[in-house]
Amino acid sequence: MRSEETIGMSGASTEERRYASRRPGRLNVTRVRQVHQITPHMTRITFGGDDLSEFLSNGTDQHVALYFYDADVELPRPFTADAARALLPVARPRLRRYTIRQHHPERGEVDMDFVLHGADQLASGWAETVRPGDESIWFGPSPAYPLDPEAPWYLFLGDETALPAIAATLAELPATARARVLIEVADAAEEQPLPTAADVDVDWLHRNGRPAGSLLHEAALALALPPGAGRVWGAAERGVVKSLRGHYVRDRGLDRAHTHLTAYWTRGETQDSEV
Ligand SMILES: Cc1cc2nc3c(=O)[nH]c(=O)nc-3n(C[C@H](O)[C@H](O)[C@H](O)COP(=O)(O)OP(=O)(O)OC[C@H]3O[C@@H](n4cnc5c(N)ncnc54)[C@H](O)[C@@H]3O)c2cc1C
Missing domain, CATH: 2.40.30.10 (Translation factors)
Structure with a gap:
């Protein structure tokens, strides 16, 4: 982290x-x-x-x-x-x-x-x-995810626990940055404004009762990435993050150093067992 x-x-x-x-x-x-x-x-x-x-x-x-x-x-x-x-x-x-x-x-x-x-x-x-x-x-505070002004694009993936981090990061992106965002939330009522100067395309994924992380996982796997050495940041439930890391690094061949995927919570376990 x-x-x-x-x-x-x-x-x-x-x-x-x-x-x-x-x-x-x-x-x-x-x-x-x-x-x-x-x-x-x-x-x-x-x-x-x-x-x-x-x-x-x-x-x-x-x-x-x-x-x-x-x-x-x-x-x-x-x-x-x-x-x-x-x-x-x-x-x-x-x-x-x-x-x-x-x-x-x-x-x-x-x-x-x-x-x-x-x-x-x-x-x-x-x-x-x-x-x-x-x-x-x-x-x-902890150290933070360093933004790279040279990155050709960013992809941000997360569930609602990652929403504060994604919102804070989007607010810092310069007008020259390009970003795609996939956020899974319980339903439409959980959407929030995400002010940014950057060119950002946001997809809100409404769970509507489906298992947490399943929509995010599906959408992240189906996503066509732009060319170039972009950066992927993501945070969600541990199992989902683990699978996404495998997908982007092993299956799609992204440089591990360009991916930053973190488990923010673990199904069935309290955070006592993680710290
Ligand atoms: C670096 C980092 C930053 C984070 N930032 C935020 C943030 O800004 N806002 C935020 O809300 N969370 C954030 N989280 C996630 C948050 O720390 C966890 O959700 C944490 O487990 C909540 O503690 P708790 O005491 O409520 O539940 P715990 O006692 O840890 O867990 C109890 C039970 O609840 C389940 N659970 C935990 N979180 C969720 C969830 N979101 N949805 C469904 N079930 C859950 C667990 O699987 C467990 O069964 C962050 C996590 C990390 C690692």
Whole structure:
């Protein structure tokens, strides 16, 4: 899992991009400022706080790890990275990965979009019940997917968990870039505007009850790719991603270095088993 700079990455030199992709993450103790339902199954949570005045964005698909401690754990204050480390023998947080959908440096805030896939699941359930003022602790951001101004085309593939990363990345593409996007969502009500300066063709795939990932898989396999050494970025359920990686690298012969396909969740397993 990797991730780079929200503002102006497309115009940055290779050296600047490399530098930005290495900006280190840190522990952020934040407060929820706003909770906003953007579609029936997607909630946008805005986080703020003093720690975020120093937040350095890496852009595109950068993500963070949210910390969930058991309710009976009393956290030492101030809660620093050292304090979190000292606590480890007594209490370990469960970690859940979420993408920075947008960074608002002028307000010291970041937005993350949460797919609501089950009220009884840890992060998803938290996102359904969280209120402004609640505390949220997370580590990040991760490095980011580096955009290449020389790439002749981009293909972005994903389910709804990848939508925040795809939206953030499209917003950074320069007007000269060309991209094809396949996104699988539950139904038409889950579509979102995807503002971009680039020449982008988006296909929304509506699951309408079909198994998660099946439409995305089918459409990705049937897709005719333009000529040239394009770049493929994708994220979805683990089995789907594994199959797509095999397809693009082994069957279609794309350079492995030009594909970036990541499992964002695993059917039947919590993220506890992945981190
Ligand atoms: C780098 C990265 C970035 C990510 N960014 C985002 C993001 O911005 N927004 C976002 O919503 N998700 C994102 N995800 C996916 C998210 O981390 C997982 O969906 C995670 O499992 C949710 O945690 P949970 O506690 O709700 O469920 P878990 O406790 O991890 O899982 C419980 C059960 O729910 C199932 N499950 C998990 N996710 C889904 C799903 N989406 N649909 C159906 N069933 C599911 C699991 O298979 C398991 O059976 C990202 C993942 C990664 C690796």
